[in-house]
Amino acid sequence: MDGCSHLFFERISFDLIGFWKDRQIGFSLIETFANYFSPGWYKQDIVILTRLGKLQRKAVTIHHNIMDKASGKVMVRGYEKRVCMDARDPNNFKAMEIPDDLCRLFRQAM
Secondary structure (H helix, E strand, O other), X not given: OHHHHHHHHXXXXXXXXXXXXXXXXXXXXXXXXXXXXXXXXXXXXXXXXXXXXXXXXOEEEEEEXXXXXXXXXXXXXXXXXXXXXXXXOOOOOEEOOOOHHHXXXXXXXX
């Protein structure tokens, strides 16, 4: 699911690498959950639907549905929660409020 979120961030022009390099802000994965309903196979064609869930002061929840492309059957349903991190001091990361401009990007994608 982590990879799904990275692709989603790219799609909504949310530049995680740029925020890290330019502003020392990261979005660390702090919680994940998944329900598996059916197995997947190597090279199976799938569709992944990702949407933003809850936007909090310091965190965002992202939901994923992974489906078999041919049947549309949901194989996995899950979510992840990411916290906004102040990474200016590499020895002491700490949670911070999501900056207003980044909140706007999230809200536009909701």
